[in-house]
Amino acid sequence: MAQRILIIEDDPMNAKLFQIVLTRKGGFQVEVTEDASYVLREVRTGSVDLVIMDISLSNSELDGKPVDGLEITRRLKADPGTRQVPVLLATAHAMKGSREKFLRESGADDYISKPIIDSGELIQRVESLIMKGSHVVPPADR
Amino acid sequence: MSITMGPSGAGAAPAGLGGRQLRGATAWRYLAGMSLTAGLVGLAIWGLTARTCEQLRAESRIKVASIAATIAAGIPAEEHQTLRSREDERLPAYQKLLAHIVSARQANAGVERVYTLGRDPAGKRWYYVLESGVDVSGSTRARVGDGFNALAKPELSGALLGPTADRGPTAKRSGALITGYAPIRDRSGGTPAVVAVDVDAHAALAAERRFRAGAKIAYAIALLGIALAGWTSYRRRLQEIERARSIQMRLSIHRLTEVMTRTGSEADMVKSALEVIADGTGYAHWALYKRNRERGTLELFATRGLPEEAHGDLVVDAVDMAAHSPASRAALRGEAVIVRDASEIPPYDFAAGCRGLGPDIAVAAVPLTDHGETTAVLQCFAPRARGFCPEDVTLIRWMASQLALGLKRIQLELRDQLLASYMRSTQEILVGFDMDGLVTYANPTAERALATPKNRELRGKCVDELFSPSEGSGGTSFLSAVRAAGNFAGDVNCHRPDGTTFPAEVTASKALDRDGGVSTIVLFGRDVTERRDQEAEIRSRSEQLLLINEQLQHANAKFASTNRMKNEFLANTSHELRTPLNAVIGFAALIEQGATDVEEERRSFARSIRESAEHLLTVINDILDVAKVEAGRLEVELENGDATPCILTTVDALRPTAVRKGLKLSAEAGPEPLNMELDPARMRQILLNLVGNAVKFTDKGQVRVKAWREIEQSEIRIAIEDTGIGIAKDQLPRVFVRFSQVDGSYKRRHGGTGLGLVITQSLVERMGGRIAISSEGLGTGTRVTLAFPMSPAREDGSSGSGTAVAGKAEAARPREMDMIPPKLPTAVRRET
Numbered sequence A: 001m002a003q004r005i006l007i008i009e010d011d012p013m014n015a016k017l018f019q020i021v022l023t024r025k026g027g028f029q030v031e032v033t034e035d036a037s038y039v040l041r042e043v044r045t046g047s048v049d050l051v052i053m054d055i056s057l058s059n060s061e062l063d064g065k066p067v068d069g070l071e072i073t074r075r076l077k078a079d080p081g082t083r084q085v086p087v088l089l090a091t092a093h094a095m096k097g098s099r100e101k102f103l104r105e106s107g108a109d110d111y112i113s114k115p116i117i118d119s120g121e122l123i124q125r126v127e128s129l130i131m132k133g134s135h136v137v138p139p140a141d142r
Numbered sequence B: 001m002s003i004t005m006g007p008s009g010a011g012a013a014p015a016g017l018g019g020r021q022l023r024g025a026t027a028w029r030y031l032a033g034m035s036l037t038a039g040l041v042g043l044a045i046w047g048l049t050a051r052t053c054e055q056l057r058a059e060s061r062i063k064v065a066s067i068a069a070t071i072a073a074g075i076p077a078e079e080h081q082t083l084r085s086r087e088d089e090r091l092p093a094y095q096k097l098l099a100h101i102v103s104a105r106q107a108n109a110g111v112e113r114v115y116t117l118g119r120d121p122a123g124k125r126w127y128y129v130l131e132s133g134v135d136v137s138g139s140t141r142a143r144v145g146d147g148f149n150a151l152a153k154p155e156l157s158g159a160l161l162g163p164t165a166d167r168g169p170t171a172k173r174s175g176a177l178i179t180g181y182a183p184i185r186d187r188s189g190g191t192p193a194v195v196a197v198d199v200d201a202h203a204a205l206a207a208e209r210r211f212r213a214g215a216k217i218a219y220a221i222a223l224l225g226i227a228l229a230g231w232t233s234y235r236r237r238l239q240e241i242e243r244a245r246s247i248q249m250r251l252s253i254h255r256l257t258e259v260m261t262r263t264g265s266e267a268d269m270v271k272s273a274l275e276v277i278a279d280g281t282g283y284a285h286w287a288l289y290k291r292n293r294e295r296g297t298l299e300l301f302a303t304r305g306l307p308e309e310a311h312g313d314l315v316v317d318a319v320d321m322a323a324h325s326p327a328s329r330a331a332l333r334g335e336a337v338i339v340r341d342a343s344e345i346p347p348y349d350f351a352a353g354c355r356g357l358g359p360d361i362a363v364a365a366v367p368l369t370d371h372g373e374t375t376a377v378l379q380c381f382a383p384r385a386r387g388f389c390p391e392d393v394t395l396i397r398w399m400a401s402q403l404a405l406g407l408k409r410i411q412l413e414l415r416d417q418l419l420a421s422y423m424r425s426t427q428e429i430l431v432g433f434d435m436d437g438l439v440t441y442a443n444p445t446a447e448r449a450l451a452t453p454k455n456r457e458l459r460g461k462c463v464d465e466l467f468s469p470s471e472g473s474g475g476t477s478f479l480s481a482v483r484a485a486g487n488f489a490g491d492v493n494c495h496r497p498d499g500t501t502f503p504a505e506v507t508a509s510k511a512l513d514r515d516g517g518v519s520t521i522v523l524f525g526r527d528v529t530e531r532r533d534q535e536a537e538i539r540s541r542s543e544q545l546l547l548i549n550e551q552l553q554h555a556n557a558k559f560a561s562t563n564r565m566k567n568e569f570l571a572n573t574s575h576e577l578r579t580p581l582n583a584v585i586g587f588a589a590l591i592e593q594g595a596t597d598v599e600e601e602r603r604s605f606a607r608s609i610r611e612s613a614e615h616l617l618t619v620i621n622d623i624l625d626v627a628k629v630e631a632g633r634l635e636v637e638l639e640n641g642d643a644t645p646c647i648l649t650t651v652d653a654l655r656p657t658a659v660r661k662g663l664k665l666s667a668e669a670g671p672e673p674l675n676m677e678l679d680p681a682r683m684r685q686i687l688l689n690l691v692g693n694a695v696k697f698t699d700k701g702q703v704r705v706k707a708w709r710e711i712e713q714s715e716i717r718i719a720i721e722d723t724g725i726g727i728a729k730d731q732l733p734r735v736f737v738r739f740s741q742v743d744g745s746y747k748r749r750h751g752g753t754g755l756g757l758v759i760t761q762s763l764v765e766r767m768g769g770r771i772a773i774s775s776e777g778l779g780t781g782t783r784v785t786l787a788f789p790m791s792p793a794r795e796d797g798s799s800g801s802g803t804a805v806a807g808k809a810e811a812a813r814p815r816e817m818d819m820i821p822p823k824l825p826t827a828v829r830r831e832t
Helices: A012-025 A036-044 A069-078 A096-106 A119-136 B021-075 B077-082 B085-090 B092-108 B157-160 B202-261 B266-281 B309-315 B325-334 B392-424 B443-451 B477-483 B529-592 B601-632 B644-661 B680-696 B729-732 B757-767
Strands: A004-008 A029-033 A050-053 A088-093 A110-113 B111-119 B124-132 B179-184 B193-200 B285-292 B298-302 B337-339 B361-368 B373-383 B430-434 B439-442 B468-469 B487-495 B501-512 B518-526 B639-642 B666-667 B674-679 B702-712 B713-723 B770-775 B783-790 B829-832
Touching: A004 A012, A004 A036, A012 A029, A012 B529, A012 B601, A012 B644, A012 B783, A029 A036, A036 A069, A050 A119, A088 A096, A088 B202, A096 B077, A110 B487, A110 B644, A119 B337, A119 B361, B021 B179, B021 B193, B021 B202, B077 B111, B077 B193, B092 B111, B092 B124, B092 B674, B157 B193, B202 B309, B202 B392, B202 B487, B202 B680, B266 B285, B266 B298, B266 B392, B285 B666, B298 B309, B298 B702, B309 B518, B325 B337, B325 B361, B325 B373, B337 B373, B361 B392, B361 B487, B373 B392, B430 B443, B430 B501, B439 B443, B443 B487, B468 B477, B468 B666, B477 B487, B501 B529, B529 B601, B529 B674, B644 B666, B644 B680, B644 B702, B674 B680, B674 B783, B680 B757, B729 B770, B757 B770
Parallel strands: A004 A029, A004 A050, A050 A088, A088 A110, B666 B702
Antiparallel strands: B111 B124, B111 B193, B179 B193, B285 B298, B285 B373, B337 B361, B361 B373, B430 B439, B430 B518, B468 B487, B487 B501, B501 B518, B639 B674, B666 B829, B702 B713, B713 B783, B770 B783
16 A cells, blocks of 8 residues: 655645655655644544645644644644654745754754755655654554 | 149148248258257347346456455555564554454445455465454454465456456355455555455346346247247248249240140140240150050150150050050040159160159159040159159149140141131132021132122122022022021022022031031032033933934844845745746656656646746746835836726736635725826736735635725725734734735745735835725734825716716715725625
């Protein structure tokens, strides 16, 4: 069974692109959403192998308040039931120092900046993260 | 102390210097004088007595001699010569001659015995011839020719020359007889015999004794007189001495006082005073020590009668319990210390080899006190033999107290001089005035400041003429202010007689006199004209500096904020560019790599590329617009026209989005044409941005656009209201700031660069309008109002679509542009 990747992305074009690339080239099962609470719930079920997280989110909310990708990642990493699932930040915020800043602030496992020139690299990073995540902390219910 | 001058009785001790010694010496002198006088008087009386007795005897002798001579005259020498021996007693001559002498004896009272003595021709032997009878002693009568011891009668030889007598009775001789002799002369003038007459001398002797007794009594009386006279004189002399001494003391006291009051240095004063004291007391050797309160020691200040080399011997030590030198002990105890023998104090070894001081000395140390506190010690050295009697000590103490007064006076004088010089030389205005406000003292500075050459005198003026409280006094005068509060500290205006004034800062306070009462108020102050000017200048400069500082801070903050916002803007711009680029690159790669063979899908990828690129273009245009706003080169081409079409087309353009979000989007305008100077494209851009935002930030409810004419302000108003998330009050001021987003975080990015409002505001302003944004806070919706100057309607009437019936409700419309727009009776409504 193909690994399941959850993508949080507000830009429809980019969402579409992620879906096509990861499905066609990587052979992953991909789901795109902007619903933050859904993400938290879904990852908790253990059915998600990797989360690709955009940072700037226009329409995502938690508890009635707008949230960004960093906040969702923090929640995932704070919860023992979800923290073992790797999170890859994929964002167009790519100023100098952004990578370190975002990783530190959110606790995410990796960072890739947009535009992604080489989709092969994306797939490679995703696979590597999934491998690492399953080795280090095997999901309890699998 | 008091100086006793009164008559000094035997018991009362006369006061004064060396009284005892002087009295002793005088007494001895008087005693010697009196003894001498008594001796002389005694001698005189004795001499007188002896002479008188001699005279008496001489008279007796003459009388006896004359008796003898008378008897001798009655005896014929030739007859008498015949009688030479006992045999001759038978001769008649003998009988005759015997009868003669017996009768002669009887004839003269007092004659005890008459006898004659014959002399042999050789003259070597005397012999009895006749004898009147037995004398009282009862001895036997001598017989003619009996030998007579002539050696026992030296007078006999004298009797040969004439009548004479012996000296009469003496102590050696028994009986009280005086014997007279007289020669019995013959015709040839020879003296062959002598008549001797023994006369009873008892009476003469008694007279003599009586005289001598009288003389003794007289001598005794004389002695008594001498003693009385001597005592009286002695007492008078003593009184004289006392008087002289008291005069001398008074004189020395007077001189001391005079020295004390003389102005001069302290050292000179002390030097003169010691001279006077030495003179007045008779003691020659003095030292004065001054107490050093800080060090707790006595220090030698001056000496008198002591050579320089003796100074080292004037040992003094600390004034404490262990003090052993007389001066230190006196200072410690505060009373006179008398040491009769200085060698009794082992460490005190004053080897005074000075004139007048023997090897053994006595020391008197007397403290000089001021209000019970020892300030100095006066020390006197004396030969031990003389020592110090109580009167001396008293006098020294008195002198010391005078000296203390003098020292104090000179100190006070120096202090007064110092104070006076302070007052004279200080740059402070110093004015003293009494309780009636009359000036009693003004120092030269005060006179310079407050008086004029014409009107120089300040004394006697009222302080209210000179000073008035500068402000906040409620019209009360300076004097009443001082009286009310008891003092005054603050600013006053000073008035010169010529009417000019100057500001001064003064303090006035009561000057307590000795009894704690208040009779004077003293005022200190200074002219603060210059300082006020300086202060004003400083104040204005500091205000300037503050202003500059504020501006700098403001500029700095603005710079920092601008810088931060620029960085933010750059980050956001980068993000906004990268996001569509990701899609462009990604889809292009998919096509390139032949990710799909399906033609339809390939087209979809290409469409995605195009849409993303278009979005990219929008972003770029926005950025360019902002750059133009920044550079002030936002191009606006104004023409007179109706804004209504712009409003309607914009709302139409946004309707699909609103429909997708399930929002109600409405526009109300007219009915009159909204004529104004406008650039239709820019107007559309403005509205697109504002209405777009409203739609973007509203998830449910509605977005309403209203436009109307505000006749009174001659303005076209356009309001965009939504029921969206609103803006927090504290964020409102930031919405028009360039490069800023309402929230600095990443979570509320609803697309766009956050530049929309900035560009919009700039465009509105370029069209001569204003923009206002209001919100009651998060979740309460937002309302944006635009106001543009109204321009007259075009004469051709082609005011565009949407014009209809003219309303009459203008007058009722609210003036504030933030107010809710009026309900229009007729309006062009386009609703979803």
